Amino acid sequence: MNLDQFTTALSNQPDHELCIQFDSGIVLPPHFHVTEIGKVTKDFVDCGGTRRSTTSCVLQTFIATDFDHRLKTDKLSMIIEKAAVLELDRSTPVEIEIQTDTIGTYSVTSSLVSDGKLTFTVASKQTACLAPDKCGLDNLPSLEVTPADPAAAECGDTGC
16 A cells, blocks of 8 residues: 555544554554654665665554553544655555564555544565576565474574
8 A cells, every 4th residue: 555545544534543453363452653654765786686776654653551542543644744754755655563573564455444443454575586587586486484484493504
């Protein structure tokens, strides 16, 4: 979801409570705060030698012990308006930074209005080879590595 779609969803639902839900169905506690909005630019060279650049609008969340706190759509709209000094392009993708066992940045994939709440769904970002033709990966599927994967848990004979 880009910044224009995100802010339109907010402005179309004034005074609604906000909800952030992972694509797995897990919901962020309703007393989350948005503590900052950043313009994050990543300049890099891919494995094929091509120089690239990406920019995203990142909303950092924080979950405190003030359980009565509720961020509403109009308040988040005002916070985003203050970030106008960052000169974000309206087509910039929106991502949400969330603290779990580590700090993760998630892509905002959709929004849904139901029962007086505006819910934004977030999904894990994925890596990809950007030069598969130069690496010989044209038709190879990616492999997801999880902590439960024995290959990820051990370093083998190399001693890491």
